[in-house]
Amino acid sequence: MSTEEQVREFGRVWAAAEERGDTEVLAGLAADGFRLVGPLGFVLDREQWLARYGDGGLVTEKLDWAGVEVRDFGGAAIAIGVHEQVATHRGNPVNGRFRATHVLVRDDGRWRLASIHLSPIGGPPSFARAPEGDER
Numbered sequence: 001m002s003t004e005e006q007v008r009e010f011g012r013v014w015a016a017a018e019e020r021g022d023t024e025v026l027a028g029l030a031a032d033g034f035r036l037v038g039p040l041g042f043v044l045d046r047e048q049w050l051a052r053y054g055d056g057g058l059v060t061e062k063l064d065w066a067g068v069e070v071r072d073f074g075g076a077a078i079a080i081g082v083h084e085q086v087a088t089h090r091g092n093p094v095n096g097r098f099r100a101t102h103v104l105v106r107d108d109g110r111w112r113l114a115s116i117h118l119s120p121i122g123g124p125p126s127f128a129r130a131p132e133g134d135e136r
Contacts, residue, residue, distance in 0.1 A: 003072040007079050007104060010111050015063045021053040031105055031112040039098055039118040052089075062086040065100070077104045077111070083118060097121045 001009075010029070017025035027050055034046040044052075052058040068081035083100035087093075103115040 003077055004070040006111060007070045007077050007102075008068060010104065010113075011065045011068060011079060011081075011102070014113065015065045018060050018063045021058070021060065023050045023053050026050055029113050031107060031114045034113060035115050037115070037117040039096060039120050058087060058089050058094075060085060060087040075106045076114075078102070079104065082121065 013025070014029055016022075017029065027046075030046050030049065032046065034049060036044040036049050038044065062085065064082075064084045066082050066084070068079050071078045071080075079102040081100055081102075083098045084096070085098075086095050097120070098118040099121055100119075101115075101117045102113060104111045105114045106112075
């Protein structure tokens with residue numbers, strides 16, 4: 001199986017574990033030094049990331065990981081795609097569509113997730129000039 005196929009399969013396993021809130025599987029997928037950079041710039045370490053599902057704090061109803069491009073760097077791989085979720089955190093909706101970068105490293109012959117970085121996908125920033133003739 002190619003690195004690209006391995007990383008795509010890893011992504012399917014990861015997304016399914018997120019939907020189930022399966023911290024046991026997620027713990028097995030994450031490297032010891034794992035970090036998540038969230039869509040608002042916050043940073044979670046591995047323990048904080050796993051604790052999101054504790055006490056029903058985070059409930060992920062649907063997580064789609066699509067349009068994934070995989071780059072193989074030998075002992076590491078970078079996967080960039082679109083992460084679309086339907087979820088709640090402490091009862092508040094946290095639905096979103098994000099450009100996501102996953103960094104994976106080889107550890108004992110298998111892939112482990114070292115980092116995830118999420119950026120919201122949206123329209124142009126408020127400071128972007130409207131095209132001429134556009135009367136916004």
